[in-house]
Structure formats: structure tokens, C-alpha cells
Amino acid sequence: MGNAKVSGGGRRWRATAYDLIVLLGLLALFAANLCLGSVGTSPAEVLGILLSGPGDTSTAAQVIWQIRLPRVIEAALLGGALSLSGFLLQTFFNNPIADPFVLGVSSGAKLAVAVVMIVVLGAGQPMSPAASVGAAFLGSLLTMGFVLLISRRVRSQGMLIVAGVMVGYICSAATNFLVAFADDQAIVNLDNWSRGSFSGATWPDAGIIAAAVVAMAAAVFALSKPLGAYQLGEPYAQSVGVNVLGLRMLIVLVSSLLSACVAAFAGPVSFVGIAAPHLARRGVGSSRPLLVTPACFLTGAAFCCGCDLVARTLFSPVELSVSAVTAVFGAPIVIALMLRGRAGR
Known part of the structure; x- marks a missing residue:
């Protein structure tokens, strides 16, 4: 018993x-x-610009307050959201390569944006940021709702993964069908959105993102105890009083909402949901x-x-x-960690 306590401590x-180490690194990257x-x-x-407040009218102050600060806040919040979403899905599927977009959420968001750009607005009509965010949210949530409906009838995680992948393929096929009849400007706009970017961040967007992500992060933390039981298997979780079906639905709901928030405000951002949870588990030495x-x-x-x-400084003024x-840095990390894990076993 004493050894167990020491080990836990x-x-x-x-x-x-x-x-603490990652927090210091985050602060350095923030700066x-x-x-x-x-x-x-x-x-x-x-530091002087931040202390003087947003009333400073100099060029440097406007760049810091109106462009860089909301952008880095958005990147940090949405990066954390993607990582939590990936952790939930990897726990749910007991699969180290489960990704926030495995359930087709990003494909559903892209389809909704395409419908608004091509069908609703039509040729030559610009799409406002608010319309883009609204369409992406709607598509993400509709896709999530459909997958949740499937999850109530399918008890196998493997079958649910297949269902999510198929939903993603259907949405992608529908998007390609719409693109075939779109004008060049709509195709360019849709392609730019689908690349994923934190550019164009604003303070109102950052406020909405902060409220949504903080609420979902608190929900994930509140689920820590039943998630720990679920990691030991559904029979064990049921034996200690966990409502497994309700927990499964909550995991899918919260993870999909987190990834839907990212898709709505930044477009599809890949590999963060796979790489970051692996790094975190390796760093803390526990699951x-x-x-x-x-x-x-x-x-x-x-x-x-x-x-x-x-992305924004390597080939400036061209932005990647x-x-x-994230894929360039995330893929080698995941491969290296998985190989080390296998060698350890």
C-alpha cells in the first residue's frame, strides 16, 4: 500500500x-x-504596448492588439480543444490513431460551407465571416447528431469508426459534386477555408471561442473519474456504477463539439488531435x-x-x-512515440 502511494505521488x-514545463514553453511561444x-x-x-492598453494608435500597437494577440489566443484555445477532443476519442475507441475528425465532423463542416457559398449565395456573392462560422457550426453539429444517432444503435466502437468514416466520405463526395458546378471564385474561397488557418482572428471570435472551449474543457475534467473507469473496460465501469451508454454519448458529444468549434473558426486543422495526446501521456507517464x-x-x-x-513566418510574406x-511536425512525433512504445513492450 505504501509503495502504491509513493508511486501515485x-x-x-x-x-x-x-x-509547468509545457506552460513555460507556451508562454515563450506566446511571446x-x-x-x-x-x-x-x-x-x-x-510589454510596453500591452501595459499601455488597446488605446495606443501606433502601427506596432495596432498590429499587436488587433492582429497578433487575438490570433495567438485563438491558436492556443483551439489547439487545446483539438488535443482534448483527440484524447477523448482515443479513450473511447481504445485506439492510438483516433482523430477528432474520424467521425466526419470536418467533412460535414466543409459541406455546409460549400452549400452556403455555392448554392445559397451563388456566383459573385462574398461570404461574410459570420456566415462561414455559422455554416461550419451547423454542418459540424448536424454530422455529429447523425453519428450520435448511429451510436445509440451500434455498441461496437469499431463499427462506429467505420460509420464516421463513411459519413465523412459521403460529405466529401457531396462537396465535390457541388464544386463541379461552382464558379472559380467560390472554389478558391472554399479551398482557402479548407486549408486551415488562424488568420483573421478577432476579439469577438476569441471571446466566443474562450467561452465554448473553457466550458467543454471543464466538462472533460468533470468526466475524469468515469473516464478512468472506462479505460479499464466497460464491464469494470458498469461494476462501479458508471452509465456506460450515457458516458459513450457524452464522449462523442463533447469531442465533436470541441472539433466543431475548431472547424467553424479555423477550418480543418490536422494531426494535433493525434500528436498532442501522445506527447501528454508520455510526458506525465500515465493515462x-x-x-x-x-x-x-x-x-x-x-x-x-x-x-x-x-506557418506565418517561415516564408513570410507567404503564409503556409x-x-x-501541424502534419509535418505531428506525423514524425506520433511515429516515433508509437515505435518507442512498441519497443518498450
Whole structure:
């Protein structure tokens, strides 16, 4: 019993140390995102601008307050959301490669945006940011609702994965069908959105994202105890009083809402939901949801902040797709961690 307590205490200390290290890295990346760009500013200048408040009318202050600060806040929040979504799905499917978009949520969002761009607005009509966000949310939630309906009738996680993949294929096929009849400008706009980007972030958007992500993150943390039981198998979870069917529906609902929020405000952003949970579990040395949840959020936030910094500064003034950068960094991380895990076993 004493050894178990020491072991548990050691895991908590390791998790705390990992969280502090990642938090420091996130703060460093946060500062780098504010300092680096086409308008270069030193850390001292950035600090002075932040302390002076948003009333400063200088060019550097406008760049910091209106462009870089809401963008890096959005990248951190949505990165954390993607990581938590990936952790939930990997726990649900007991599959290390489960991804927030495995249930077809991003494909549903893209289909809804395509319908609004091509069918509702038609040729030559610009699509406002609000319309894009609304369409993406609607498509994500409709897709999520359909998959939830399937989950009530399908008890096998493997079959639910297949159902989600098929829903994604159907949505992608419908989108391609619409694109075949679209004008060139609509095709360009849809392609730009589907690449994934944190550009164009605004303070109102950041406020909405913060409220949604904080609420969902709190829900994930509240589910830590039943999730820990679920990790030991459905029979064990049922034996300790967990409503397994209700928990499964909550996992799908919360993970889909998190990824829908990302799709609505940033478009599809790949690989964060796979790579960040792996890094977090490896860093804390445990799969306990109570320890992994904060580590997941911080890791995803830091990962997206770093990738967004690379995307907008590496070939400046040309900005890369953040989804491409996350895939470039995320894929080797996942491969290396999986190989190390297999070698350890």
C-alpha cells in the first residue's frame, strides 16, 4: 500500500513538472508570436504596448492588439480543444490513431460551407465571416447528431469508426459534386477555408471561442473519474456504477463539439488531435484522465502556437497552411512515440 502511494505521488509530481514545463514553453511561444512578423517588435516594446492598453494608435500597437494577440489566443484555445477532443476519442475507441475528425465532423463542416457559398449565395456573392462560422457550426453539429444517432444503435466502437468514416466520405463526395458546378471564385474561397488557418482572428471570435472551449474543457475534467473507469473496460465501469451508454454519448458529444468549434473558426486543422495526446501521456507517464487532461490542453495549445508561428513566418510574406505544418511536425512525433512504445513492450 505504501509503495502504491509513493508511486501515485510520483506520477502527480511528474505530471505537475510536465505541466509547468509545457506552460513555460507556451508562454515563450506566446511571446514569440507577438514579437515576430512583418512588423518586428522587441519583447520590451511588446510589454510596453500591452501595459499601455488597446488605446495606443501606433502601427506596432495596432498590429499587436488587433492582429497578433487575438490570433495567438485563438491558436492556443483551439489547439487545446483539438488535443482534448483527440484524447477523448482515443479513450473511447481504445485506439492510438483516433482523430477528432474520424467521425466526419470536418467533412460535414466543409459541406455546409460549400452549400452556403455555392448554392445559397451563388456566383459573385462574398461570404461574410459570420456566415462561414455559422455554416461550419451547423454542418459540424448536424454530422455529429447523425453519428450520435448511429451510436445509440451500434455498441461496437469499431463499427462506429467505420460509420464516421463513411459519413465523412459521403460529405466529401457531396462537396465535390457541388464544386463541379461552382464558379472559380467560390472554389478558391472554399479551398482557402479548407486549408486551415488562424488568420483573421478577432476579439469577438476569441471571446466566443474562450467561452465554448473553457466550458467543454471543464466538462472533460468533470468526466475524469468515469473516464478512468472506462479505460479499464466497460464491464469494470458498469461494476462501479458508471452509465456506460450515457458516458459513450457524452464522449462523442463533447469531442465533436470541441472539433466543431475548431472547424467553424479555423477550418480543418490536422494531426494535433493525434500528436498532442501522445506527447501528454508520455510526458506525465500515465493515462489517468485526471493527470492527462490538463497536460493535453497545454500540449495542444503549445503545439498549435508553435506551428502557427512557423506557418506565418517561415516564408513570410507567404503564409503556409497551418494544417500542413501541424502534419509535418505531428506525423514524425506520433511515429516515433508509437515505435518507442512498441519497443518498450
